[in-house]
Amino acid sequence: MKRLLLVAAALFVVAALGIALLARHVLTGANVHAAIESQLSEALGQPVTIGSIGASIYPRVTMDLTTVSIGKPARIQLAAVHVGTGLRALLSRRIEHADVRVDGARVTLPLPSFGSTGTSATPTGDGKPPVEIMSIDEIVLKNVEVVSGERTLRGDIELVPHGEGVQIRRIALAADTTTIAMTGDLTAIAPLTGQVDVTADTLDIDRLIGFVSDFTAASTSAQTAAQTTATASGAPSVSPVGQLSVGLRVGKMMTGTLALSDFAATAVITPDAARFEPLTLGVFGGRYDGSMQLALGDMPKFQWRAKVSGIDTASLMAFAGSPNTITGTLSGTVSLDGEGLQMEQALRTAHGRSRIDIANGTIAGLQLVRTIVTATSGRGGLLASAGAAVVAHDTPGGERFSRLGATLQLAGGVIETSDVSMASTDVDLSASGSLRLAGMDADLAGRAQLSTALSQQAGSDLYLYTQDGGRVTLPVTVTGPIERLSVHVDVGDVAKRAIRNKATDEARKLIERKLPGLSGVGGLFRPKPH
Numbered sequence: 001m002k003r004l005l006l007v008a009a010a011l012f013v014v015a016a017l018g019i020a021l022l023a024r025h026v027l028t029g030a031n032v033h034a035a036i037e038s039q040l041s042e043a044l045g046q047p048v049t050i051g052s053i054g055a056s057i058y059p060r061v062t063m064d065l066t067t068v069s070i071g072k073p074a075r076i077q078l079a080a081v082h083v084g085t086g087l088r089a090l091l092s093r094r095i096e097h098a099d100v101r102v103d104g105a106r107v108t109l110p111l112p113s114f115g116s117t118g119t120s121a122t123p124t125g126d127g128k129p130p131v132e133i134m135s136i137d138e139i140v141l142k143n144v145e146v147v148s149g150e151r152t153l154r155g156d157i158e159l160v161p162h163g164e165g166v167q168i169r170r171i172a173l174a175a176d177t178t179t180i181a182m183t184g185d186l187t188a189i190a191p192l193t194g195q196v197d198v199t200a201d202t203l204d205i206d207r208l209i210g211f212v213s214d215f216t217a218a219s220t221s222a223q224t225a226a227q228t229t230a231t232a233s234g235a236p237s238v239s240p241v242g243q244l245s246v247g248l249r250v251g252k253m254m255t256g257t258l259a260l261s262d263f264a265a266t267a268v269i270t271p272d273a274a275r276f277e278p279l280t281l282g283v284f285g286g287r288y289d290g291s292m293q294l295a296l297g298d299m300p301k302f303q304w305r306a307k308v309s310g311i312d313t314a315s316l317m318a319f320a321g322s323p324n325t326i327t328g329t330l331s332g333t334v335s336l337d338g339e340g341l342q343m344e345q346a347l348r349t350a351h352g353r354s355r356i357d358i359a360n361g362t363i364a365g366l367q368l369v370r371t372i373v374t375a376t377s378g379r380g381g382l383l384a385s386a387g388a389a390v391v392a393h394d395t396p397g398g399e400r401f402s403r404l405g406a407t408l409q410l411a412g413g414v415i416e417t418s419d420v421s422m423a424s425t426d427v428d429l430s431a432s433g434s435l436r437l438a439g440m441d442a443d444l445a446g447r448a449q450l451s452t453a454l455s456q457q458a459g460s461d462l463y464l465y466t467q468d469g470g471r472v473t474l475p476v477t478v479t480g481p482i483e484r485l486s487v488h489v490d491v492g493d494v495a496k497r498a499i500r501n502k503a504t505d506e507a508r509k510l511i512e513r514k515l516p517g518l519s520g521v522g523g524l525f526r527p528k529p530h
Contacts, residue, residue, distance in 0.1 A: 026090050027055040027063045027131060035129040036065070043133075045190065046071045046112045060084040063095070063131075071112040079104030083133070096134045102141040109148040111192070136161050138169070146173065151207060153180070164188045168196060178202055191242030198248050203263075205255045206342045244269045253281070256344030258319060265292075272296055279306070284319070286310030290334065301339040302346045308332055313358050320348075322440040325482045328361020328404065336410070348437075350410065357405040365484040366399035368427045368448050372474060375489035398485075400424055413437045420444060426451050431478065442485060444478040 026032075033053050040048040051067025063083040070076035082101040089095050141157040155173035159166045166189065171182035180203070184196030250263040261282035268275045277291035290306020311330040317323060338350030401424040409416045415435040422429040431446025450458070450472040458472050466472050475490040 026093060027061075028053050029130070031130045035131055036063075036133070039129065039133055040070075044070060049074075060099075061087055061089060075108045075110075075112050077106045078102050089131075093130060094132050094134050098133065098136045100136055100139045102139070103143060105141050105144045107144065107146045109146065111189075139166075144173075151175070155180075165194060175207070176204075178204065178207075188242065192244055193242035195245045196247070198246055200250045202252045202254070203250045205253050205260075206344075242270075248276075256342050258283075258344050258347075283308075283311070284315040285312035286330070288334075299339050300341065300346070302337065302343060302350075304334050304336045304338075304350075304352075306334045308334055313361055320437070320440070322482055325364045325440070326358070326361060326404075328358040328401075330356055330358045332356040349413070351412070352410055354408045354410065355406075356408065357403065358401075359403055360401075361404065362398045362400050363404070363422075363485070364398040364482070365480075366478065366487065368399055368429060368476070368487055369450070369454070371476075371487040372427070372448060372450065372472075372489055375474075399427075420446065426454055429476070429478075431476075433478075435482070440482040442478055442480065442482055446476065446478075447473055448476045448489075449473045 033050060036053065037048050037050050047070075049069045050065050052065070054064040054066075056062045056064060061084070063085070065081040065083070066079070068078040068081050070078075080103045082103075083095060084099045084101070085095045085097070137160065139157075139159040139161065141159075144155055144157050146153040146155075153173040153175045155171065157171050158169040160169055161167075165186040168182055168184045168186065171180075173180045173182070178200060180198060180200045182196055182198050184194060186192065186194035186196075188194065246267040246269060248263065248265045248267055251261070253260040253263045263279075263281045265276040265279040265281075268277075273296060274294045275291065276293070279288070279290060279292050281288045287309050288306050289308075290304065292305075293303040295301040295303075309331040313326050313328045313330045314324075316330065317325050332355045334352075334354050336347075336350040336352035336354065338346035338348075340346035340349060399422075401422050403423045404421070406417045406420045413436065415437065417434070418432040420429070420431045420433075428449045428451075429446060431444040433442065433444035433446075435442050449468065452471055455470065455472040466474060477488045477490075478485055479488070480486040
């Protein structure tokens with residue numbers, strides 16, 4: 001039995017050595033080296049150089065390539081490539097259903113323009129190459145670096161080639177504290193076309209935009225150069241970027257100091273733009289439902305179109321640089337355009353049109369009722385009890401409201417509006433004017449109406465000559481920084497109207513008393529409502 005085992009072991013060793021020698025004979029050598037370089041160059045449409053070729057037989061018959069470079073200049077560099085195949089390849093000299101393992105790769109974006117070069121593999125005397133790579137079932141890359149500009153992602157990639165494209169079985173890339181997972185199917189490599197799904201726990205959108213911008217800007221440059229070369233040679237040129245649809249799911253996304261949550265979008269990426277539609281995300285405690293378009297270039301341009309709801313106005317105002325000014329829950333529509341290297345920067349300098357409605361909040365420094373009480377107290381104004389009621393309703397943080405709405409036109413750092421409307425328990429305000437974003441300085445003019453309850457406590461003269469619809473109505477201006485707004489009542493205008501209307505009323509009474517038969521004429525002198 002021992003002799004049989006020794007003989008079997010010896011035969012196994014001899015067979016292994018024989019297979020190893022055959023593998024070295026078939027899979028290595030100068031002719032094989034040149035043939036493999038030529039076949040890969042033909043398949044990829046880019047020059048391929050291989051440092052050295054070796055062979056091994058465990059666990060499969062494997063062709064071992066080292067220092068592989070693709071492109072000129074080399075944009076893809078592979079430290080070690082192992083092409084595994086079956087024993088049959090040693091006899092047929094055809095590598096079929098191979099698995100490719102790459103250990104150590106550096107990919108510099110943009111990728112070169114892949115496609116047929118129009119050349120053929122290096123022939124032997126009988127017209128056939130010494131070894132042919134017929135099919136590859138999978139490609140696995142470990143320790144990969146993907147470089148775009150000054151940004152680098154590191155991770156692993158698993159691909160399954162098919163036809164003109166490749167299935168992305170798994171891509172796991174990491175940069176800083178961000179890990180990105182990708183799956184999908186690219187129907188074509190030249191131009192890059194297909195669909196990819198991307199998920200991440202956290203993502204810095206400014207870094208992502210920079211990464212994509214570097215990629216597309218360089219791609220455009222490469223495409224221009226390729227078109228110039230193609231025009232000179234009479235050959236067709238192919239853009240390295242086609243249309244790529246990307247499904248994005250990110251738990252937390254950052255842009256500057258702005259945090260977004262539950263980011264979900266379908267992004268369509270073309271050589272010069274990226275459109276996110278539909279796009280949903282959480283921001284300032286509320287939701288954004290709409291779209292975002294990004295035009296790529298030296299200065300990215302943004303476009304936002306959406307409905308927003310449930311926004312915490314206090315958080316929004318703090319982001320805008322004016323904390324502790326307005327509170328409440330905001331909803332509305334957004335139609336804005338901006339530009340900047342960061343999305344946060346673009347938001348702060350955006351222009352466009354929006355509609356906002358804020359419910360159940362306060363405006364710091366705005367004391368409309370107190371100002372009206374003070375301004376009219378010596379002019380047939382409110383009773384002391386009304387003043388006491390006003391004090392009881394004062395809000396330390398400012399005027400409390402149940403609803404505040406406006407249509408906003410934003411341009412050049414100034415918000416223009418013609419329909420500010422505020423409703424509260426004690427007073428309503430309607431106004432128009434502007435708000436300068438730089439210092440959050442307001443300049444509004446309109447009218448304030450006291451509630452029915454407070455109007456009924458007003459002095460009879462004030463009520464008679466300022467009421468409109470049974471409510472005291474006064475012209476007001478609201479100016480100054482939003483955190484300490486100044487309210488001014490045009491008392492002069494009120495006094496003039498009161499004197500004029502008082503005189504008219506007295507004239508009417510005199511006519512009715514002296515000439516009772518002409519009492520109907522007195523109606524011509526009734527004061528006009530305001």
